[in-house]
Amino acid sequence: MHALLKILLLTCLLAPGWGHALQLAASRLWPSPDYTRITLEAAEPVAYKYFTLSNPERLVLDLEGVESGAALEMLAMQLTSEDPYIGAIRMGTNRPGMMRLVLDLKRPVKPSVFQLPPLGQYGHRLVIDLFSVQTADVAAAPPAATPVDAAQPAKPAEPQYTRLITVAIDAGHGGEDPGALGAKGSREKDITLALAKKLKQKIDAQENMHAVLIRDGDYFVPLAQRVVKARAVKADLFMSIHADAFVKPHARGSSVFALSENGATSAAARWLAKKENEADLVGGINIDVKDPFLKRTLIDLSQTATINDSLKLGHAVLKAVGGVNTLHKSQVEQAGFAVLKAPDIPSILIETAFISNPQEEKRLNDPGYQDELVDAIANGVKSYFDKHPLTAPSRLTRNP
Numbered sequence: 001m002h003a004l005l006k007i008l009l010l011t012c013l014l015a016p017g018w019g020h021a022l023q024l025a026a027s028r029l030w031p032s033p034d035y036t037r038i039t040l041e042a043a044e045p046v047a048y049k050y051f052t053l054s055n056p057e058r059l060v061l062d063l064e065g066v067e068s069g070a071a072l073e074m075l076a077m078q079l080t081s082e083d084p085y086i087g088a089i090r091m092g093t094n095r096p097g098m099m100r101l102v103l104d105l106k107r108p109v110k111p112s113v114f115q116l117p118p119l120g121q122y123g124h125r126l127v128i129d130l131f132s133v134q135t136a137d138v139a140a141a142p143p144a145a146t147p148v149d150a151a152q153p154a155k156p157a158e159p160q161y162t163r164l165i166t167v168a169i170d171a172g173h174g175g176e177d178p179g180a181l182g183a184k185g186s187r188e189k190d191i192t193l194a195l196a197k198k199l200k201q202k203i204d205a206q207e208n209m210h211a212v213l214i215r216d217g218d219y220f221v222p223l224a225q226r227v228v229k230a231r232a233v234k235a236d237l238f239m240s241i242h243a244d245a246f247v248k249p250h251a252r253g254s255s256v257f258a259l260s261e262n263g264a265t266s267a268a269a270r271w272l273a274k275k276e277n278e279a280d281l282v283g284g285i286n287i288d289v290k291d292p293f294l295k296r297t298l299i300d301l302s303q304t305a306t307i308n309d310s311l312k313l314g315h316a317v318l319k320a321v322g323g324v325n326t327l328h329k330s331q332v333e334q335a336g337f338a339v340l341k342a343p344d345i346p347s348i349l350i351e352t353a354f355i356s357n358p359q360e361e362k363r364l365n366d367p368g369y370q371d372e373l374v375d376a377i378a379n380g381v382k383s384y385f386d387k388h389p390l391t392a393p394s395r396l397t398r399n400p
Contacts (some may be wrong), residue, residue, distance in 0.1 A: 022046065024071035025123055029078040029086075030175045032219035036085040037127040038075070039176060039284075040102075042066075046126045050113050057105035061128065063114070066099040073102075077400060085109055085130045108133045117217055122176075127284050152247040163390055167203050167211045167381065168235035170339065171196035172242040173277070175220030177283035180245035182361035189218065192241045192366050195352060199241070202378035209381075220283035223338040230342055236390060237313060237381070238347040240339050243364055244272060245356035252360050253328030254350040256318040258310040259341060260334030272351070273335035280338075307334075309346035317348060317380030324372045325353060325363075350377065 018021070026041040039047060040063075047064035076089040087104045094100035109130040116125040153189030171192040179188025196213055203211035212233045215221050221229070230238045257269060264270035314332035321327070328351070340347040352373055353360040363369045392395070 015108040023067055023069040027071045027074060027078070028176070029083075030219040031080070031083040032175075032215070032217055032221075033084065034131070034219075034221070037081055037175065037220065038130075040075075040126040040128075041123050042126070043123055045115055045124045046124060048051070048113065050111065050128075052109070052111065054108070055133075059103040059105060059109065059111055059128075059130070061103070062094060063099040063101060063126075067098055068093075068099070072099070072199040085132070103130075105130075114240055114284075119281060122282075123219060125176075125284060141323065157176060163208055165209045165236045165385060165390060167209060168214055168230035168233060168238045168345075169196045169199055169203070169211050170214040170226050170230070170238065170240040172240055173279060173283075174215050174218055177220055177279050177285060179279075180195045180243065180355050182355040182364075183249065183358050184361055186355055186361050186365060188243050188245075188355055191243045191352075191355065193218065195241050195243075195370055195374055199239075199374040199377055199394070202374050203381065206378065206382060222280055222283065222285045223277065226339050227342045230345055230347075235345055238340070238345050239317075239377070239381075240337075240347070240349040240351060241352060242276070243352050243355040244275070246354055249356055249358060251328070251354045252354055252357045253326040254318070254321045255328045255341070256314040256321070256332050257337060257349040257351070258314050258332055258334050258369040259307055259347065260336055261304070264335035265330075265333045265376045269328075269333040269335040273337050276349070277336070277338045306342075306344060306346055309388070310340070310348055313346050313381070313384045314348045316384040316387070317350065317377055320376040320380035320383065321350070321352075321373070324369075324376045328354075 022042055022044065024040055024042050026039075028037075028039040028041075030037040030039075046066060047136055049064075050059060050061045050062060052059050052277060072091060078093070079086055079089055083106075087106045090102040090104070110133050112127075112129040112131065114127055116122075116127060118124055171188035171189070173192060174187075177189065179192070181187060193215070197216070200211040202215055203209050212230075212235065214226050214229050225236075226240070257272070260269075264273060311332050311334075318327065318332055319329075322330075332348075337349055340349060353364055355361050355364060
């Protein structure tokens, strides 16, 4: 009897997953135009292996020691037909102690699979990012120079009144990263997306202005990639929208920030920049991916002229926002925000209000107040360009 017991115990130790079954605590699926992300959360790290198959395209993920449960079964229920990469999700025990997850794909993908340690409200996370092969290849290389036809004479600069201005609007946080949380449960990522969409409508309604959303849904975009996306659309300026929280609920008011080359202008600005720059830790990026183009984008080149333009833009927006909300600071502050580091695009970060303040949280959720706020921001942008018109030819042309 003792010998049989020893054999059973030894079998449990040697067979993966037999002696220690693991159920997932949560599963999340975040589709976006750029990529689809799957997150599997557990109380401890999940051992895994994965491979791809063709004809038809599939991604196969083997999860060691994971057993079926509500969280895993919920993954397939989160899939929608609009997902650009995944057609179906299948799962089942492949062999004792091994759960196999099969993603039927709509197109070839370049997967990135990595682990994230516990952070904040999350436990251990296994992250599966699915990029299209074409998108992944393009993102890894600098944009090609526009060819010039030597036979054609150089086009003269367009008259000032036809100059099309492209504004990149960045809704802070998103997906795995909810941002700050209000007392009533409001999430910063939802507030910022609602404001960004309304602001785009206001900007598009302006004569000779065109707005592009850095994210247009609930998904995570790494901070460096936000900069890259703004440059890819040849933005003339970049605005990142936020609604932060503070440890004390009475903190209130709007603020505008620009990048600093020489440290933060206040302790509060330094604290906020550190907090915003940690967004990548929450959302989770694969730190093993070393993209030289992203590195070059983040290098602080000679940005003095761009920062000066950012300060002028920030002042115009801050003055306009001051007409609809109390200002937390009466001047544009500066700090080392990673999301403002495009070396050639005037960039500001707008803290619309403190979501941690109950009164301001209520206002941020009011559609009428949202309209007033984005009207003010749009007016500030217009005021900036009225005083500082662009002289270069338009980078983009409005579709007829």
